[in-house]
Amino acid sequence: MDFRTRAIHVGQDRDSASGAIVPPIHVASTFVQPDVSMTAEYDYARTASPTRRGFETTLASLDNGVKALAFASGMAATHCVTQLLSPGDRIVTGTDIYGGTWRLFNKLLPQHGISVAAVDTSDLAAVAAAMTPATKLVWIESPGNPLLSITDIAGCAGIAQAGGALLACDATLATPVLTRPLDLGADIVMHSATKYLGGHSDLLGGAIVVRDPALGTRLHWVQNATGAVMGPFESFLCSRGLKTVDLRVRAQSATALALAEWLAAHPRVARVFYPGLPSHPGHALAARQMEGGFGGILSFELAGHCDAARRVVESTRLFQLAVSLGAVESLIELPAVMSHGSYDPAARRAVGIADGLIRLSVGLESFDDLRDDLAAALNSAASLN
Ligand SMILES: *Cc1c(COP(=O)(O)O)cnc(C)c1O
Numbered sequence: 001m002d003f004r005t006r007a008i009h010v011g012q013d014r015d016s017a018s019g020a021i022v023p024p025i026h027v028a029s030t031f032v033q034p035d036v037s038m039t040a041e042y043d044y045a046r047t048a049s050p051t052r053r054g055f056e057t058t059l060a061s062l063d064n065g066v067k068a069l070a071f072a073s074g075m076a077a078t079h080c081v082t083q084l085l086s087p088g089d090r091i092v093t094g095t096d097i098y099g100g101t102w103r104l105f106n107k108l109l110p111q112h113g114i115s116v117a118a119v120d121t122s123d124l125a126a127v128a129a130a131m132t133p134a135t136k137l138v139w140i141e142s143p144g145n146p147l148l149s150i151t152d153i154a155g156c157a158g159i160a161q162a163g164g165a166l167l168a169c170d171a172t173l174a175t176p177v178l179t180r181p182l183d184l185g186a187d188i189v190m191h192s193a194t195k196y197l198g199g200h201s202d203l204l205g206g207a208i209v210v211r212d213p214a215l216g217t218r219l220h221w222v223q224n225a226t227g228a229v230m231g232p233f234e235s236f237l238c239s240r241g242l243k244t245v246d247l248r249v250r251a252q253s254a255t256a257l258a259l260a261e262w263l264a265a266h267p268r269v270a271r272v273f274y275p276g277l278p279s280h281p282g283h284a285l286a287a288r289q290m291e292g293g294f295g296g297i298l299s300f301e302l303a304g305h306c307d308a309a310r311r312v313v314e315s316t317r318l319f320q321l322a323v324s325l326g327a328v329e330s331l332i333e334l335p336a337v338m339s340h341g342s343y344d345p346a347a348r349r350a351v352g353i354a355d356g357l358i359r360l361s362v363g364l365e366s367f368d369d370l371r372d373d374l375a376a377a378l379n380s381a382a383s384l385n
Contacts, residue, residue, distance in 0.1 A: 150282025253293025
């Protein structure tokens, strides 16, 4: 079956008792056992529950994995992966990564004896050079956030494997629609389901998907031991989101590309970061590694005064001023003080996140309306230049 068909039918069987075409939301915390052996499919909802299992089954299929695990948030999913590590182990990670991941890796994990080396993962030689015998996990994000850097997933998989480390890829921005890291050799793919999988700014969730059943069993053990699972209602919303994720992400990618081209030609814009533009350093790799589009996120810098960026993000009307991304509503924000405010300022500047960088999450509104909104906001900031 094709991706779109699986998104609707795998893991989403109609209810056998009533014939309801949408499976019911199972709210039960415990499941009655036929005898004391506890061998029934479900026993207690932290371990597994039917509505969560439905979402996990669909997502595993879309990512071409064998097992998916759904969590209370994307960070809970990432944290679960880090629980595979022991004191003395080391993570090699990218510099262009989600702010919350940066905080977990740099502020929390060192307290538990885990060290982190951050390198520009779009440079495979830098990844290879950062590997040491203690490196047990390589954590990449492609496209990166907020600079939309592109990392060669297959290249990193080769490096991680040669070094005896696992490769995990945060594919939140790419979604299974545009990139399937497990097919490219990654061991673990992670998604913030809060973003495109849910897709409507109305839930918090995360997921990991693996292609090795034994790794899936280890991660499920950690998930069950620590307990940050996705609840039934969020699982239902994620299952519903997946049914349209292909349509949404393709449409959002097309609008994002059109906006990136329009911004790149705008006299007030100094620089646009979007992997769909031939000027982007990762464009050729993105064209090979992604299919169906380059994603709905882009960022840009203005020519001239830095305060103009603040003026722009505070004056759009359709693009609403908020962190997060991947939903039907378009959002605008300043990463330096908003989504990536959890970076140390020096680290943030060192990796190239300028104070005036503006990030857009392109929703499902029409291109014309979004362009007009940006045009008006860029005009209103003109007086500051
Ligand atoms: C939002 C996000 C996360 C964290 O997910 P939460 O659901 O907010 O915990 C991780 N990575 C990326 C790329 C994100 O955008």
